[in-house]
Amino acid sequence: MKRLTFVAMVLLFLLVAVSFSFANTSEIELYLNDEKVSFNDQPQLSNDRVYVPLRGIFEAFEAQVEWNDATQTVTAVKGDTEIKVTIGSKSAKKNGTNIMLEAVPYLSQKRTYVPLRFVGEAFGAHVNWDGNTKAISIVTAGDLPVVGSFETLKKLLKENADMRQSYLYNGINEAVSDAAVKSVDRVELKSEAASSPEHSETNVQVQGVDEADIVKTDGEYLYQVSNQQIVISRIFPADELEVRNVIGFEPRGDTSGFMPAELYIDDDYLIVIGTAYYRHEDITVDKPSMARPEVYPPVNINNSIKIIVFDRTDRENPNQVREIEVEGNYLSSRKVGSSLYLVSNKYFGGYQIMGTETEYVPALRYRDNESSFTEMPYSKIHYFPKAISPNYLTVVAVNLDKPNEKANISTFLGAGENIYASPEHLYVALTEYEAAETKPAVLPLEQQKMIAPPVPLQNNETTAIHKFALLNGNMVYQGKGKVSGHILNQFSMDEYNGHFRIATTSGSLFGQGQNQSSNNIYVLDGKMNTVGKIEDIAPGERIYSARFMGERGYLVTFKKVDPLFVLDLKDPDSPKILGKLKIPGYSDYLHPYGENYIIGFGKDAMETADERFGDGVSMAFYQGMKIALFDITDVNNPIELHKEIIGDRGTDSELLHNHKALLFDKERNLLAFPVTVMEINKQQENTGSWPQYGEFSFQGAYVYNLDIENGFNLQGRITHLNSQDFQKTGYYYNNNKNVKRIFFVEDNLYTVSDGMVKANRISNLEEIDSLNI
Known part of the structure; x- marks a missing residue:
């Protein structure tokens, strides 16, 4: 039968006649991979079930469909998959295997209608019906090869090791030249409920996508990760601070236990994410049905990521209701509504795997509210071509409002490095290396031993971006994009109006010629194809x-x-640079301030000459912390409207490394962040040509009023250190009283350290109360 085009499929929807009554079907909308399919005659809604025309949907998946009038059977074929559906039967067949349908298919005006859910079961698509918006969302999975077996794993690792060895040899000359450049031109690189009081929330990248943090509040209670415990404190009213509960995680000896790292809260749940570590004898594993020989010595679970979910109905005494655990190390997570998405990496010894004589080594283990672990079979592990490494990337997706629904756990051979999430999609970025074009050099064995780990050629470095659809606690892989260079962090990525934008740096900061660093902007469409780009921005910089x-x-x-x-970036096909501003220093983090202003947080810098490196050679050294307000009203000529310098060389803030440390509220003109201030002793003369480091002088919160007209107005500083603490300080000071987070509730400002919570009035920073933890 001749395959119909997608346009013909839409016409088939237009021909569908409804043979029975249904409610509000004129409002039903169909989306296929985020693209709306417009039609007049609708899918049918009956007995609280959505039915769709089988032919039209399957042909959208490019399947060939045939109708047998004698047997009242529809046959759909795509590749190696054959689906048979018979009118009036709840049993369908997929490659000869029975599939039980939730409802009986029927015939309406010579069109076969099947339950919506069957579409996903048939060809591996994910189908979601939103009863509130009357929208059908169908997401098809992208193609990734499957590891399949332990022998295939060994083969893939071996091929990848051979490829990386070529980078090792070809990267030697560049590594040597980089070292020479560094010695000449040195740049220092940086080592809830409706009744809740009004309160600030975690500073996140994307509105509607929550990020885990060490501190969360609902306005009345503070939930805090402190000293490997969860501390729950009553913080409202501010003059009655009190610890109400401490959730401890009892270690099981020196080699087993749990360490909480971050948490989430919502109206219903407290979710704690942390690291569990084990002795081998503490592990019970449910093996796959196929018996396989064990490896000796046994492969231990060194550590895993654990998600512990508490029912927060009783705010002061949460009750544990669920525990999910997967081997690996925590990369990051996001929470959209009641759905949690967590990404982890599990490194394993690739050379040990390739060298072992055993027939089998277990891959990755996980559990979901069970006492024993389940092994992930190789038949369910996919891999990223050209990005193979001895690592398992695992994405855990779970809808917390559906406790009886198992977590969706997907594992891939390859490592994730950074993630970005919108409410609809998760993007995982990882570095790939293209094969070197030059012939590998043959080096003496002693020289080979001196070079570890392998040094890739910078101009062969690319970033692969893997896209996943987020579907209410489920997840579907949708495809891969690739761009030149590597990214800095999650803020290098963004999604807007169906397009993905990414900023990268190519080459080496100290490279020359083709290996000189430059920077790029790429815009990708919904199918992860590059449609627009700007390359070679700021050569020689990163x-x-x-x-x-x-x-x-x-x-x-x-x-x-x-x-x-x-x-x-208005036209995704043609991005362009509007303007630029050159000033001393740099910004580590940029934060929006309305439509035409942006705040930069970073370091001041000074350029200085050093005769040791020859005449005319200069270097840049960072100085104190710098905050600046940039005016972008004239996009072609941005200006630095206001700036503030805090301390001298050595001054630092967690905000420069972690955006969650910022408190900003534009309506209140409130800006606050923790900072460790280092100041130069003016009585000591700096005899060297390089800038002098300061000595410790303060740790705590800097609190500013900020507005366009007056700029940064320091309202005051709040510290948890007392006079004795300052007497104990040396060159640098760090203890459990270092302020880490700041938030507000109503008209009160709260500062949080591992050892204390302090409440001050926002108006004048007068201390109200403090609480030792």
Whole structure:
């Protein structure tokens, strides 16, 4: 039978006649891979079930469909998959195997209608019906090869090791030349409920996508990760601070236990994410049905990621209701509504796997509210071509509102490095290396031993971005995009109006010629194809921060000065640079302030000459912390409207490494963040040509009023250190009283350290109460 096109499929929907009554079907909308399919005659809604025309849906998947009038059977074939559906029967067949349908298919006006859920079961698509919006979302899975067996794993690892060996040899000359350049031109690189009181929330990248943190509040209670425990404190009213509960996680000896790292809260749940570590004898594993020989010595679970879910109905005494665990190390997570998505990496010894004589080594283990672990079979592990490494990337997706529904756990051979999430999609970025074009050099064995780990050629470095659809606690892999260079962090990525934007740095900061660093902006469409780009931005520099905001983007690069680039991304096919500003220093983090302003947090810098490196050779050194307000009203000529310098060389803030440390509220003109201030003793003369480091002088919160007209107005500083603590300080000071987070509830400001919570009035920073933890 001749295959119908997608347009013909839409026409088939138009021909469908409804033979029975149904409610509000005129409002039903169909989306296929995020693209809306418009039609007049609708899928049918009956007895609280959605039915769709089988032929039209399957032909959208490019399947060939045939109708047998004698047997009242529809046969759909795509590749190696054959589906048979018979009118009036709840049993369908997939490659000869029975599939039980939730309802009986029927014939209406010579069109076969099947339950919506069957579409997903047939060809591996995920189908979601939103009863509130009357929308059908169908997401097809992208193609990734399957590892399949332990022998295939060994083969893939061996091929990858051979490829990386070529980078080792070809990268030697560049590594030597880089070292020479560094010695000449040195740039220092940086080592809830409706009744709740009004309160601030975690500073996140994307509205509607929550990020885990060490502190969360609902306005009345504070939930805090402190000293490997969860501390629950009553914080409202502010003059009655009190610890109400401490959730401890009892270690099982020196080699077993659980360490909480981050948490989430919502109206219903407290979710704790942390690391569990084990002795081998503590592990019970449910093996796959196929018996396989064990490896000796046994492969231990060194550590795993554990998600512990508590029912928060009783705010002061949460009750544990679920525990999910998967081998590996925590990369990051996001929470969209009641759905949690967690990404982890599990490294394993690739050379040990390739060298073992055993027939089998277990891959990855996991459990979901069970006492024993289940082994992930190789038949369910996919891999990323050209990005193979001795690592398992695992994505855990779970709808917390469906406790009886198992977590969706997907594992891939390959490592994730950074993630970005919108409410609809998760993107995992990882570095790939293209094969070197030059012939590998043959080096003496002693020289080979001196070079570890392998040094890849920078100009062969690319970033692969793997896209997943997020579907209410389920997840479907949708495809891969690839761009030149590597990214800095999650703020290098963004999704807007169906397009994905990414900022990368190519080459080496100290490279020359083709290996000289430069920076790029790429725009990809929904199918992860590059449709627009700007390359070779700021040659010789690298990206220090990036931020995408709607139709604009902002990029900060640095080597000796800080260029701020303003990008026009309105037309995804033709992005362009609108303007730039060059000033001393750099910004590590950019935060929006309305439509035409942006705040930069970073370091001041000074350029200085050093005769040891020859005449005319200069270097850039970072100084104190710098905050700046940039005016982008004239996009072609951005200006630094206001700036503030805090401390001297050595001053640092967690905000420069973690955006969650920022408290900002534009309506209140409130800006606060933790900072460790280092100041130079003015009585000590700096005899060297390099800038002097300061000595410890303060740790705590800096609190500013910020507005366009007056800029940064320091309202005051809040510290948890007392006079005795300051007497104990040496050159640098760090203890459990270091302020880590700041938030507000109503008109009160709270500062949090591992050892204390303190409440101050926002109006004048007068202390109200403090609580030792």
